[in-house]
Amino acid sequence: MRDFVITNGRPFTKLEQQMIWRKPQSHQTSQEEIRIAGEIKDNWLDTELKISNILLEGDAGSGKT
């Protein structure tokens, strides 16, 4: 899978580190997830297309959180 990191070289405070999501071993990556991550990375340096907020819509238990 391609690398979706957008924060290379950026130092994080202790508080920020605590806020970073850790992917559990049981996590199954979906095509949607890969597509969205790619869109975010590809447009990160474009001031007009940059995606900094995402609204997730889906049934209870579908994996939004």
Ligand SMILES: Nc1ncnc2c1ncn2[C@@H]1O[C@H](COP(=O)(O)OP(=O)(O)OP(=O)(O)O)[C@@H](O)[C@H]1O
């Ligand atoms: N990508 C995934 N890989 C493996 N398990 C998953 C994945 N997404 C969700 N699950 C499982 O499904 C459960 C429910 O997912 P989650 O809590 O993200 O649902 P939700 O869409 O946020 O629901 P709600 O609307 O009720 O908050 C998780 O606790 C986990 O066990």
Ligand SMILES: [Mg+2]
């Ligand atoms: Mg939820």
